[in-house]
Amino acid sequence: MAPKITFVDPDGTARNVEVPAGRSVMQGAVAGGVDGIVGECGGNAMCATCHVYVAEEWRDRLAEPAMVEQEMLEFTACERTEASRLSCQITVTEEFDGLVVELPESQL
Amino acid sequence: MAGTVIVGAGHAGAQTAFSLRAEGYRGPITLLSAEERSPYQRPPLSKGYLAALRRRETDADDLINLHPVASYAEQDIALRLGSPVSEIDRHARRVHTTTGKAYGYDHLVLATGARARTLPFTTPRSERVRFFRTRHDAAAIAALTADASRVAVVGGGFVGLEAASVLAAAGAEVTVIEAAARPMGRGMSPVMAEYLLARHRARGVEVRAATRISAIVEDGGRLTIATGQDTTGPVDLVIVGVGVLPNDELAQKSGLETQDGIVVDSSLRTTRDPRVYAVGDCARFPSPFASAASVRLESVQNATEQGRHIAKSIATGTVSAYERLPWFWTEQCGLRVQMAGLVEPADECVVSGDPGQGAFSVLAFRDGRLAAVESLGRPRDHALARRLLADPAGWPEHGVLHGAGYDLSALRTAVISPATNTVDG
CATH class of the missing domain: 3.30.390.30 (FAD/NAD-linked reductase, C-terminal dimerisation domain)
Structure with missing residues (x-):
């Protein structure tokens, strides 16, 4: 059973998507038809269109963002907060079952 | 209402279709693709996809889908695969496919892309001489290099050097042959290009600049490349990446202005027909970021942003200049x-x-x-x-x-x- 990830729209609507371990959260969202994630550059941390806000209880459990991601987070269309991550840079593992991320109003 | 017909389902065409719906367009949308497979991303072909195929990752193919296959129907986008367009009848506002179908339009978007440029001489009809443009090319190259120890890359542009980088990392002996004095001379500064080339050389890649090839000869499954006085090879595989040509013949045949691409104005409308637009690799447009009067760019960002731009124009009936900063990336060594x-x-x-x-x-x-x-x-x-x-x-x-x-x-x-x-x- 692949880990389930919950994507929460700005209006509070939640959707669960199974994302196989080894994929990025962005890849899982695109494959699962989550509209709030664009992933224009294909997962290269080049476009900042896969911005998510990671739920507080999960933040410390994710690996620290690399420098490239840190810098590209300056490009997000919506406000960058402490919860901000580029979902293409979060690789799903079995431990991420139940991960909750909120989507910004806009990616562009 | 006949709706919008989009010719070509690469990044630009697919983006146009989805953005039309996102912008509230209610008319029919038909997306015509010459390829048989659901639209996919191109940048990974010479980068991660090639590497993933070489590692025999079974889900490599799913990872390059541009959109989930089901999403076209969900968005009421009529995706017609295996439908190359043979003719545009601008008078009747209809396009005809080689499969005998016809589609009427109010707006026509040409997103025909580009194809690999060929060499100015006859190359052997060998599966071991490969151009690099589609996922078929990437798959064939990955399969062939499984046991290819010597590879020649003809063309020192981004695609050629990205492929050289992946293959050298996998243990192949790679020679890159470039006709111009400096590889990556188009689109990269000399200092950055030299830096990368030094890294390639340090990893054992032989880079031969200012070297024109005159023939590729096959003998018993092995290939030799004639370069002026001497030769390169024999090698097991030749990858040709000598740039692309815009697919503008369809537009030209229908009386639209073409010049190394389909000529459009700053709002991406063709100069002779305001109902016809061109976006992505096939479009020649005026850019405030270039000194030249017009440019043609080959990048995902250009394709998707232009797709969004005209989708908005069509959906809202507004005309505005396309003025987005071009950006790119390459991964080598x-x-x-x-x-x-x-x-x-x-x-x-x-x-x-x-x-x-x-x-x-x-x-x-x-x-x-x-x-x-x-x-x-x-x-x-x-x-x-x-x-x-x-x-x-x-x-x-x-x-x-x-x-x-x-x-x-x-x-x-x-x-x-x-x-x-x-x-x-």
Whole structure:
């Protein structure tokens, strides 16, 4: 059973998507038809269109963002907060079952 | 209402279709693709996809889908695969496919892309001479290199050198042959190109510049490449990446203006028919980021942003100029170069940072202003450049950057607005 990830729209609507371990959260969202994630550059941390806000209880459990991601987070269309991550840079593992991320109003 | 017909389902065509719906367009949308497979991403073909195929990752194919296969129906987009267009009847506002179908349109979007340029001589009809453009090419190259120990790459552009990088990392003996004096001479500064080439050479890749090839000869499954006086090879595989040609013949045949691409105005409408647009690799458009009167760009960002632009035009009935900063990236030798703006041969280039440390940017100045930035190991510079260069009217003056020791961060407060994006540090 692949880990389930919950994507929460700005209006509070939640959707669960199974994302196989080894994929990025962005890849899982695109494959699962989550509209709030664009992933224009294909997962290269080049476009900042896969911005998510990671739920507080999960933040410390994710690996620290690399420098490239840190810098590209300056490009997000919506406000960058402490919860901000580029979902293409979060690789799903079995431990991420139940991960909750909120989507910004806009990616562009 | 006949709706919108889009010819070509690459990045530009698919983006146009989805953005039309996102912009509230209610008319029928028909997306015609010559290929049989659901639309896919191209950049990974010479990068991660090629590497994943070589590692025999079974889900490599799913990973390159542009959109989930089901989403076309969900968005009421009629995706017609295996439907090459043979004719545009602009008078009747109808396109005809080679399969005998006809589709009427109110708006026609040409997103026909580009195809691999061929060599100016007959190449052997061998599966071991491969061009690099589609996923079929990537799959064939991955399969062939499983047991190919010697590979020649003809063409030292981004695609050729990215492929060389992947194959060398997998243990192949790679020779890159480039006709021009300098590989990556188009679209990259000399200093950045030289830096990358030195890295390729350090990993055992032989790079032969200023070398024209006159023939490729096959003998018993092995290939030899004639280059003027001498030869390269024998090799097991030849990968040809000598650029692309825009697919503009269909437009030309229907009386639209073409010149190395389908000529469009600043709003991306064809010059002779306001109901017909061209976007992506096939479109030649005026760009405020280039010195030339018009450019044709081959990048995902250009394709998707142009797709969004005309989708908005069509959906809302408004016409506006397309003025988005071009950006690109390439991955070679485990390094990534991020590029913002278009570097031109006459630009004055200044290095910021330390190439010896593998972290530097090349600042390209044109007419005394910063026009483009290439960054290696300095993503912050790229991020800043994307903002600094977004509006050509506001390009920073050379004197200002000189005064700042060519440190882009010094101009940071001018470009990061706390209201739109809060930044730490």
